[in-house]
Amino acid sequence: MLDRQAIADRLAETGYVADGGLATALALMDLLKRPLLLEGEAGVGKTEVAKALAAVHRTRLIRLQCHEGLDRADALYEWNYQRQLLAIKAREGADARESEAAVFQEAYLLERPLLAAIRQPVAPVLLIDEIDRADEAFEAFLLELLSDFQVSIPELGTITAVTIPRVILTSNNTRDLSDALRRRCLYHALDYPDxxxxxxxxxxxxxxxxxxxxxxxxxxxxxxxxxxxxxxxxxxxxxxxxxxxxxxxxxxxxxxxxxxxxxxxxxxxxxxxxxxxxxxxxxxxxxxxx
Amino acid sequence: MTAGPAAAPEVDAEAIGPAVRRRLAGFVATLRQNGYRVGLAETKDAARLLATPGLERPAAVRQAFRALFCGRRSDVDGFDALFDAYWRGERVRQRVAVSGTAKASPQTRRTLAPAGGGGDAGAPVDLTTGDGAAPAGAPSGRREGASRAESLERTDFRHLADPAALAEAHALAGRLARVMRARLTRRNRAARRGSGLDLRRTVRASLATGGTPIRLVRRRPRHRPLRLVLLMDASGSMSLYTAVFLRFVHGVLDSFREAEAFLFHTRLVHVSAALKEKDAGRALDRLGLMAEGVGGGTRIGDSLATFNRWHAARVIHARTAVMILSDGYDTGAPERLGAEMAALARRCRRIVWLNPLIGWDGYAPTARGMAAALPHVDLFAPAHTLESLAALEPYLARL
CATH class of the missing domain: 1.10.8 (Helicase, Ruva Protein; domain 3)
Known part of the structure; x- marks a missing residue:
């Protein structure tokens, strides 16, 4: 059942006035389980769509702001090196392999937005803001994540999504995105409202x-x-x-x-x-x- | 994996009849013909949509298909017409023209490519249009070098009258660019040494030494390509220089990865897509087609204004160098050119103005347009011979 009007009404309750095309695209996100790519000038309210969608579904909004040179360590996960170093120091003299096993544990893992988004008990809204600012390598990695929804961490193994987040990508069109990413996503071009x-x-x-x-x-x-x-x-x-x-x-x-x-x-x-x-x-x- | 978003009722794509499925396949084929990138997964999803309750009205289907099949704004623009033509049988337009797909055939006229032996080969006469401040200096004639290639390096492109020499100059420009590209890349690698620590790898390496980080792993700075934006004069007087320069640029471009190119004459044309063509000859062909059909004086100021207004925000960021190739003869108001150059200079990091006339003896940038633009230019260099193109290398490396 595709009920655009219901989505439009619920968006309006949160203070976001959506046009028909956007309401359809948002309804399709749930039906087809595809991410939504929003394109438009700065200031047309792309980011607001994600906020409103999170409010509609009463769920968390997890945001990844893209920038040049963004890499997995910023976007996915990072180890807590300070704590790891301390732990290794504290176990001085222990077997190297045991130390390694001890410090590469969940407790030393720092979640970044993308990892956090697939490990929520309730499916969150994941906003990947200004994807055009990240470089192509990151875009390719993101494409992989968006189709499998699993992450492999060499030291821990593969982490599979608990819930599939609703993903919204925004672009200001400062760089042309790959066709693969565009094809994977639903698309809506946002303009200044009339x-x-x-x-x-x-x-x-x-x-x-x-x-x-x-x-x-x-x-x-x-x-x-x-x-x-x-x-x-x-x-x-x-x-x-x-x-x-x-x-x-x-x-x-x-x-x-x-x-x-x-x-x-x-x-x-x-x-x-x-x-x-x-x-x-x-x-x-x-x-x-x- | 459990499905997160509100458990959608599973719709079977088989639920739609074979006739509808065939119609849908036809629609997808039509879309592909018109340049839409549609995969199998999208077709399958479209079938699911057609079987979904709540999507009975054609307008609703159209909206849903638009979100599914479109990937960029240009797709959206033509979509409704295609949809109506196919599903509603309104006046069928088989091919809604998609911009930028003009096919270059071998027979196409080359406007920019050397018109070998043609009348406009030298054409310094054109230069007098505009301000009337024509440089009267005698051309710095061909010097006799040891070899033909060497002499070619120093020859002003406009003196290369016979097609063979021009072709050779083109080939040399391509080769020069290749060598330069390799050097630019190497320099980049050497510069990678010695920045911040890569903690992830350092800690990993320290495990072997009991947690004492003896071997420090340095973070290699990511290759950060500078963006190069080219604005090239395609007027008659410049066409020869622009052609060789384009060949050269086509070769160097790979080391920048991010590049945008525009041609201007009386108006501005965005030609980046053509320049990304792998084969240099085809690229020139496509560019030739794009610049065709414009006449009258060169409107540099207006073209720059168009660029600043419509393209600058998109293609220029803090690490952008703008390269303008033009003789600076503007038929518009010099004040306009000055103002637009100032606006451009505020946005980008560097402006290079390549002016082939610098190579002429006794040339001074006295044309009013050129004089107005000059204060905003970081590097003012000639580009009239292969040697002068080669001289750009240290500058490109520093960018």
């Missing part, structure tokens, strides 16, 4: 925001994103801005333009963008949505 959906997100997430103002903010944001900016503001920026406006007691954008102009710092994060969105430009934008 004004209507952004307004609903604002209403769900910002307490004390009235509907008319939310819609105005969302419409202005839609236009700001079309301006020639060096950093296009994401949904997080919109939320900050809305919270700031509510905090300053602004009721309508065209009511208190001074406050609007001052709080734009929440949205525009570089000097050039600030200069580009001059008072006149902002006035024009507000005029269009008022």
């Amino acid at each position: 004004a209507d959906r952004e307004a609903r997100i604002l209403i769900a997430r910002v307490p004390g925001l009235d509907t008319a103002l939310a819609l105005q903010i969302a419409r202005v944001m839609e236009r700001i994103r079309k301006e020639d900016l060096s950093k296009i503001p994401g949904v997080a920026e919109t939320l900050d801005w809305a919270a700031a406006l509510v905090g300053m007691g602004v009721g309508r954008l065209d009511g208190d333009r001074e406050a609007v102009f001052e709080t734009l710092a929440c949205v525009l994060k570089t000097r050039e963008d600030r200069a580009r969105m001059s008072r006149a430009v902002v006035e024009r934008l507000i005029g269009k949505v008022a």
Whole structure:
């Protein structure tokens, strides 16, 4: 049974407003047991999807932030060397083989996100964030893990998944991912929400925001994103801005333009963008949505 | 392994009839024809989806198939049309064009490849377009060397009129690149010595000595490729230089692994995919096709603006070197070029500007566009002879 609407509704309860395509993809994750690859610009809310999914299933969110040079020691497991050294020192004179057996035990193992994710009693949501920043070798390793869900540690043996986590991968597209990984995953391209959906997100997430103002903010944001900016503001920026406006007691954008102009710092994060969105430009934008 | 996510009711792929299965196989074949990477596992999952209750409406099936079969944004863009054409019998378009798959046939016209003996072989005349500040200097003529290869090294590419000489220059550029690549890689290995300790291996090694780490294992720094972004002028006056340079770049590229290439003329074209072609000749062919059909002056400023706006965030990171190959004759406003160069310089680590005209006697970067760009350039070097290409090596090694 594939019930997209149920998933969309439950996401909405946690404050995430998903469109139909995303709800379908999330429903398919459970049905087909495939990871989901989310692609989109920074700030469209990729990471939020994972958080919301964890909230929906009332489970843990385990996050692996990828970066260049990420390797198994950071992502999978590492031995606790300090403790191992101490233990070896304490057993000085003992047989080398016994020492070895003693220090390569579970107690000396440090779990990193990927190992932790397959050893949870309740299936967690595993978020592999910005996979495009990791290098190709790691991507290949990840592909293997995602199909077998088992890890072999030479000193301990093979560890098989207790539960299969729901896996969400995100990519900003700074590097093209391999076809193998793309094929293994379900795919959804996230875009900036349209004004209507952004307004609903604002209403769900910002307490004390009235509907008319939310819609105005969302419409202005839609236009700001079309301006020639060096950093296009994401949904997080919109939320900050809305919270700031509510905090300053602004009721309508065209009511208190001074406050609007001052709080734009929440949205525009570089000097050039600030200069580009001059008072006149902002006035024009507000005029269009008022 | 127990299934974690909410125990899904097991759906049997056999539950769908043979007719539907055949239709599905046809759809998968259509997708593959259009460049989608679809495997057997996906087809099987699709069959399961068709047998799943709750997926009766075509729109719902389409959405589900889209998530399953698409792997990248370009897949998503064409998917709905393909789906509707196949399943709903709307006007069948057999092949929805997929960008970047243009096949290069041997007969294709080479725009960039040497037009051996063709009229534009020398073409310094074109250079006067734009600012009118044409370098009047006499070309630094061919020097007679001991061997033909040696003299070829020093010859300005535009003086290589006969096709044989040009072909030889191309071959030399390829060979030069291969040698240089080997050296660049070796240098990289030598530099790997002496950074942090690898604790995992050190502890492992210390077991034999009773836990006293006598043999220290050093962590070898991971090979961190610098990303090279190439912006190449494909205008008529530059086409000869660009062709040889491309051949050269095609050879060196492997030692960078991460590289992006763009051609510009009146507009910017992303050509990385073509450059990854294994065979140098085919790569040049494909590039030629991509640069075709553009006329009018060179708009360097506008092309850079396009790059900064649409590509820079994706292809440039902190360890990126940008290499621009152009004569600097811009028909756009010099202020624009200056501003875009400044924006580019802020983002990347280094900018190299290769200008073949430097090799000409009496050349000074006085063209207004070039003058505006120069303050933001880290290395301003010629690229008019094989020798000058070879001289780039120490710089590439340091990157």
